[in-house]
Amino acid sequence: MNLATTYMGLALRNPLVASASPLSRTVDGVHRLADAGVGAVVLYSLFEEELAAEAERQSWIADAGSESFAESLSYFPSAAGEEPGPRRYLSLLERASAAVDIPVIASLNGVSPGGWTGYARAMQEAGAVAIELNIYYPPSDPRVPGRQVEQRHVDVLERVKSAVTVPVAVKLNPYFSSTGEMALRLDEAGADALVLFNRFAHLDIDPETLTVAPGLGLSRSAEARLPRTWIALLHRRLRASLAASTGVEGPEDVAKYLLAGADVVMTTSSLLRHGPAHAMVLLDGLHAWMQRRGFADLGELRGKLAVPYGVDEATHERAGYVAAMQTANSTMYGPW
Numbered sequence: 001m002n003l004a005t006t007y008m009g010l011a012l013r014n015p016l017v018a019s020a021s022p023l024s025r026t027v028d029g030v031h032r033l034a035d036a037g038v039g040a041v042v043l044y045s046l047f048e049e050e051l052a053a054e055a056e057r058q059s060w061i062a063d064a065g066s067e068s069f070a071e072s073l074s075y076f077p078s079a080a081g082e083e084p085g086p087r088r089y090l091s092l093l094e095r096a097s098a099a100v101d102i103p104v105i106a107s108l109n110g111v112s113p114g115g116w117t118g119y120a121r122a123m124q125e126a127g128a129v130a131i132e133l134n135i136y137y138p139p140s141d142p143r144v145p146g147r148q149v150e151q152r153h154v155d156v157l158e159r160v161k162s163a164v165t166v167p168v169a170v171k172l173n174p175y176f177s178s179t180g181e182m183a184l185r186l187d188e189a190g191a192d193a194l195v196l197f198n199r200f201a202h203l204d205i206d207p208e209t210l211t212v213a214p215g216l217g218l219s220r221s222a223e224a225r226l227p228r229t230w231i232a233l234l235h236r237r238l239r240a241s242l243a244a245s246t247g248v249e250g251p252e253d254v255a256k257y258l259l260a261g262a263d264v265v266m267t268t269s270s271l272l273r274h275g276p277a278h279a280m281v282l283l284d285g286l287h288a289w290m291q292r293r294g295f296a297d298l299g300e301l302r303g304k305l306a307v308p309y310g311v312d313e314a315t316h317e318r319a320g321y322v323a324a325m326q327t328a329n330s331t332m333y334g335p336w
């Protein structure tokens with residue numbers, strides 16, 4: 001059985017990708033993920049806050065121009081005498097890429113459009129075969145118009161695309177007025193892949209200690225419904241690859257995403273919950289399911305249950321909603 005696939009032009013031995021997480025903070029961690037069988041690893045994100053701290057120490061760096069950014073970093077020890085975040089990241093990227101024979105994708109997490117290009121270029125120079133942009137921009141200022149939020153995503157993508165030649169993926173959150181149009185705009189702006197979706201850290205409140213704390217938490221399978229819906233809607237409507245992210249717990253979740261039309265399926269929570277070796281469980285389960293259902297390769301099943309191309313998506317969605325509500329209203333009441 002053949003699980004080989006391509007993702008934004010990269011050849012992958014299978015469609016399971018370890019998404020950005022602390023599991024990839026060391027070369028050993030990346031090795032463990034590769035040994036467990038994943039098709040590719042996305043490194044944890046280099047955060048803009050780390051970039052800003054370093055930029056403050058080395059303000060000249062913004063003018064590095066076409067000079068090798070990675071090289072120029074090595075000329076200057078950090079003020080504290082310790083490895084600064086970006087340099088540590090680039091070193092990990094370089095060593096991890098050399099240590100495993102699967103693609104290692106770098107991840108950049110920023111807020112502002114400025115300052116992205118130098119580090120994207122440095123990531124490419126350090127061996128990243130692709131770069132994932134984790135554009136974490138929750139519009140917490142209630143006066144910011146939605147169009148501005150959308151434009152910011154496009155601007156960041158265009159800047160990075162003009163700075164590197166490796167493929168660039170955009171990791172989105174699901175909170176746009178028209179997520180589909182956002183996806184189309186990013187596709188037109190040159191995104192090589194869209195990762196649907198990222199998860200925001202939402203605030204939690206402890207009523208006993210009367211404190212507020214941001215919480216990330218691990219996902220559950222039920223959360224896969226939203227990204228799966230969008231993947232099914234966008235399948236065959238974009239040039240960019242589609243990566244499913246959120247809510248993969250068991251092999252059936254991987255299968256569902258592929259049937260909806262995902263090119264690759266990412267997971268973090270399940271690997272954090274059960275350990276990197278859980279990738280083997282997911283892949284063995286996918287293999288067994290394909291065998292049971294008589295699928296010889298991914299091409300035979302990918303997008304089989306996507307929204308058919310050419311239908312009126314709005315009518316299709318409305319029909320699904322009405323049917324779901326009718327079923328729920330006639331069955332979901334209890335014996336109480």
Ligand SMILES: Cc1cc2nc3c(=O)[nH]c(=O)nc-3n(C[C@H](O)[C@H](O)[C@H](O)COP(=O)(O)O)c2cc1C
Pocket residue numbers: 019020021022043044045046107109134171197198199216217218219220245246247248266267268269270
């Ligand atoms: C502990 C933890 C750390 C994460 N770190 C990153 C990160 O550095 N960059 C990023 O883009 N996403 C990060 N994520 C988000 C995951 O890559 C993933 O998109 C999200 O958890 C949803 O996938 P899941 O349901 O498989 O966990 C992190 C998630 C968790 C739980």
